[in-house]
Amino acid sequence: MTSSKANRRSGRRHPMMGVLLLVIGLFATGGVYAATSAGIAHADTPPESTLALVDEGERLFMANCASCHGLNGEGAQSGPTVIGVGALSVDFQVGTGRMPMAASGPQAAKKPAQFTQPQIDALGAWVASLAPGPGLPDPAYYAADGDVANGAELFRVNCAMCHNVAGAGGALTEGKYAPHLRDLEPIHVYGAMVTGPQSMPVFNDMNLSPEEKNDVISYLNYMDENPSVGGFSLGSLGPVSEGLFIWIIGLGGLIAVAIWLTARSN
């Protein structure tokens, strides 16, 4: 579709332009197809209209989600309702592989995503068609080009108590935990803040404005790209790993030196 449109327009331009665009278009389509079809048997090219997208999403939901979330997404004993959670929640839960859940437990863990992005978008479109909910944000709000210092302060105030000031994650109660925040997709960070998945509280746009969310994402991005200046961070876990290191390696080394100093020379 893209290439035919380009062809039509190219009539008024350089004759070779059409060929060039056709080649680019073919490569792009092929590339997207190759990237999205991996591991999924029945992957099609992305549905063209919203209606088709919703239909595709409904089929995927029936096949993969309805056993827990109910045939109409109304929820069941083993899963909550998805009515009104919005496309952003679907993007986060399915995009990070948390859904479908591998097994019921205190917390759904992050794992490789089972669906391709077009399929996730289709699922999201169907869920969004059930009831209004948070939708996908403008890409400008997760471009990670915001104010890193402000993001760091917001992170310390709102996120660091659970996720650790360096984003290393931490434990909660009864087997639940706050996951680490290293090398995440910015859209997933944004989605988590807006939708408040699982134990996480909601940070809606009135609490952290979209610009502030971008600042937080920028801070996390900065942490990913800049190494610790102090040498080995030992997982940035603070006194536990650092204490273990200094008690075993540090004190052990001192004891070894003391033994060597006082031992009788051979």
Place this chain on the structure above:
Amino acid sequence: MADKPPSTDLVAGSSQDDNDPGTAVVPSEGLTNPGLPPEHLRVTDLDPKEEKKAERRIAFFFTLSIVGSVGAAMAYVVFPIIPGDMQSVRFNNMFVGLFAAVGLLGVGIGAVHWAKSLMHGHELVEERHPTRGTEESRSAAIETFAQANKESGFTRRSLVRNTLIGAMIATPVPAVVLFRDLAPSYDPVKLLKQTMWAEGVRLAKDPSGIPIKASEVTIGSAFQVIPEGLAELEYHRIEEKAKAAVLLMRLPIDELNVSPERETWSYQGIVAYSKICTHVGCPVALYEQQTHHLLCPCHQSAFNVSNECEVIFGPAARPLPQLPITIDDEGYLVAQSDFTEPVGPSFWERRR
């Protein structure tokens, strides 16, 4: 009893009573000085080849130290700190540190190895000199004191002596008065019992200080809250924040169990609790949105927000104090009053 050591004897009386378990053993002949152990010769003392080897080893460590020290200086130049580039700081710190460590350790290890393997290793005995001085120096000291007393008249002129003692006692008085002022001039107990919250103070977002409307707090939300005006405080901002920090949450109303006297303290399921743990004052802000549990990161005290932050686990002694809130005519969340009890950990005057 036949294998009793020859140098000991049983305490009189106990040998007759075989049932007595407490047989004290006392030395009767005293301990004999075993003397110095026979001198131990090192391989470097015996074998000139080993001596040469040790010499080379020590020289190696000293050379290594030179390499380290020069290397540290070179690393500082080779890995300069580029402003804004954290990777450069990391390399600079790491390589300068590693080479400098080799420079210092090389000298230390070489010196110790030198002392242990090559330096003269014979043992010798050195007697301590006696603590008591000689009779002459002792009597000379007494004589000096007596002469000083005679010449100054310290014991004879009692008026001078007593006024001097009085003056010495009075000297530190100004210091006592001045240093006393270093203590807080106000009553710290009163400060511990009150915070910045008062009737009509708006709840504002931390750190921006923007007031929060009740409509902005959706279900499942958690807001980190400071009193409005705290962000603009010029003095004691941190101290005030440490007492007034509040966590604002909105729960589904049916999941909130409210006691009759607190029915007016929340607004449409929006509740505000002190963020300062009642154990030792860590910020309690690990809020689990689904279970409504609050967890303190320091000592794992857990509070149940559904039941007015009662303690469900851990060392905290009291529930977190609740801030009574309502809305003003513009829809902003405001405090009804200060906390009704002191926030944070117990203190002496609180007795609980």
